[in-house]
Amino acid sequence: MVNKEEFRKKIIITAGQIFSHYGFKKTTMDEIASALKMGKSSIYYYFKSKEEIFEAVVLYEANLLRNELTTTIKSVESPVEKIRNYVFVRMKSFEKLSNYYNAIFDKNLDHFEFIENIRAKYDREELAILRLLLYHGARKKVFNVTNSEYTALAVQTTLKGLEVPLFWKKKELHLEDRLNAILDVLFNGILKK
Amino acid sequence: MVNKEEFRKKIIITAGQIFSHYGFKKTTMDEIASALKMGKSSIYYYFKSKEEIFEAVVLYEANLLRNELTTTIKSVESPVEKIRNYVFVRMKSFEKLSNYYNAIFDKNLDHFEFIENIRAKYDREELAILRLLLYHGARKKVFNVTNSEYTALAVQTTLKGLEVPLFWKKKELHLEDRLNAILDVLFNGILKK
DNA sequence: GAATAATCGACCAAATAATTCGAAAATTTT
DNA sequence: AAAATTTTCGAATTATTTGGTCGATTATTC
Numbered sequence: 001m002v003n004k005e006e007f008r009k010k011i012i013i014t015a016g017q018i019f020s021h022y023g024f025k026k027t028t029m030d031e032i033a034s035a036l037k038m039g040k041s042s043i044y045y046y047f048k049s050k051e052e053i054f055e056a057v058v059l060y061e062a063n064l065l066r067n068e069l070t071t072t073i074k075s076v077e078s079p080v081e082k083i084r085n086y087v088f089v090r091m092k093s094f095e096k097l098s099n100y101y102n103a104i105f106d107k108n109l110d111h112f113e114f115i116e117n118i119r120a121k122y123d124r125e126e127l128a129i130l131r132l133l134l135y136h137g138a139r140k141k142v143f144n145v146t147n148s149e150y151t152a153l154a155v156q157t158t159l160k161g162l163e164v165p166l167f168w169k170k171k172e173l174h175l176e177d178r179l180n181a182i183l184d185v186l187f188n189g190i191l192k193k
Numbered sequence: 194m195v196n197k198e199e200f201r202k203k204i205i206i207t208a209g210q211i212f213s214h215y216g217f218k219k220t221t222m223d224e225i226a227s228a229l230k231m232g233k234s235s236i237y238y239y240f241k242s243k244e245e246i247f248e249a250v251v252l253y254e255a256n257l258l259r260n261e262l263t264t265t266i267k268s269v270e271s272p273v274e275k276i277r278n279y280v281f282v283r284m285k286s287f288e289k290l291s292n293y294y295n296a297i298f299d300k301n302l303d304h305f306e307f308i309e310n311i312r313a314k315y316d317r318e319e320l321a322i323l324r325l326l327l328y329h330g331a332r333k334k335v336f337n338v339t340n341s342e343y344t345a346l347a348v349q350t351t352l353k354g355l356e357v358p359l360f361w362k363k364k365e366l367h368l369e370d371r372l373n374a375i376l377d378v379l380f381n382g383i384l385k386k
Numbered sequence: 387g388a389a390t391a392a393t394c395g396a397c398c399a400a401a402t403a404a405t406t407c408g409a410a411a412a413t414t415t416t
Numbered sequence: 417a418a419a420a421t422t423t424t425c426g427a428a429t430t431a432t433t434t435g436g437t438c439g440a441t442t443a444t445t446c
Contacts, residue, residue, distance in 0.1 A: 004422090004423095022215065022219065026215060026219045028402085028403060028404085029403070029404060029405085030402095030403075030404095038424070038425085039424060039425040039426070040403095040404090040405095040425085040426095041405080041406080041407090041424075041425060041426075041427095042423075042424050042425065044404095044405070044406080045422090045423065045424075048405095049404080049405080050403095050404065050405090197391090197392095221433085221434060221435080222434075222435060222436080223433095223434075223435095231393070231394085232393060232394045232395070233394090233395095233434095233435085233436090234393075234394060234395075234396095234436085234437080234438090235392070235393045235394065237435095237436070237437080238391085238392060238393075239392095241436095242435080242436075243434095243435065243436090
């Protein structure tokens with residue numbers, strides 16, 4: 001291969017597709033290998049272990065999510081639409097990611113502290129973004145927010161509450177509906193009128 | 194439990210959900226058990242083996258499919274719509290079932306001859322239905338079919354061709370589009386004009 | 387309170403999967 | 417073109433998982 005880094009990326013993408021479907025545990029190195037049309041042992045030339053691949057995949061996906069989120073909020077002007085879009089994209093992505101997380105919430109929590117690190121970092125980033133969005137809306141006299149920091153925290157907590165059913169695989173209650181309901185409440189409690 | 198048969202059905206349904214997502218091999222007895230909130234060994238009181246559960250699940254799903262198909266074609270009058278609906282429902286179901294089949298096409302073909310039996314029986318049933326639909330359409334002067342038996346076979350072959358990409362998991366090519374295209378060809382080659 | 391039905395945890399053998407390793411290809415460098 | 421390197425691979429090894437068994441235990445029925 002021309003570039004080793006290039007091929008690592010190819011592995012990450014391929015493995016990511018399988019992980020996202022079957023979760024960490026149920027995905028075998030053999031499957032990843034044969035999806036890449038190579039011998040199982042060859043993969044160990046690029047990654048030290050299955051966990052290392054998983055780590056790389058999560059990192060990669062997390063970055064994709066970050067980019068998607070920022071471009072999304074840039075794509076509209078109105079503060080309401082910015083937040084609405086942000087929340088929607090976030091939910092869609094988490095739905096996709098839920099299999100990764102299900103994989104982790106098995107038992108092996110010990111080994112996967114790196115996930116917690118990514119998570120923590122993202123929580124901070126998200127808080128900053130939300131704060132900005134709220135502040136921006138308040139400036140435009142659309143939101144009635146006095147302390148954007150605390151409000152951002154409240155919104156984030158709400159969003160986390162939405163994640164739970166994804167992890168617990170209880171998708172009976174249509175998520176989109178709940179999402180809209182919550183956004184309605186959020187905006188009607190927040191909007192100047 | 195009040196009724197043993199009742200509980201077997203519950204197992205079949207629960208196991209079916211897991212099988213349909215992960216396939217036969219990747220689904221463990223432990224998972225089925227804990228989804229039913231019972232010990233793994235208790236399941237063996239109702240079924241002799243994992244394969245026996247799988248067998249029951251496939252049988253159960255096959256019956257569901259049969260019923261869905263017959264009620265679907267009864268729900269519309271026009272011969273064109275009957276066939277169109279039939280094909281659509283059939284495809285949707287196969288998409289759902291593809292995970293079962295993927296599970297089987299691994300290697301364990303030997304043990305799963307019963308699948309082939311179901312399959313054969315269904316092929317015959319399907320042929321009869323298609324023949325009826327074609328005959329019906331010809332009677333109504335909508336189809337231009339001289340020998341409904343041979344035409345039914347041709348249609349069935351076409352439908353089987355559509356299944357292949359489902360088994361091979363190559364869902365890149367949007368199936369619905371191809372389906373419509375094929376139906377168009379089918380009808381325009383078949384319709385009186 | 388005996389008899390039967392249903393559940394369970396501990397255990398095991400067999401299968402499966404992750405990882406290692408040395409050697410063979412393939413590629414690049416000299 | 418041979419030496420050095422990078423990359424791939426099959427076979428072997430080790431670790432883990434998992435389907436299934438069994439005797440004991442708990443609920444239920446008679």
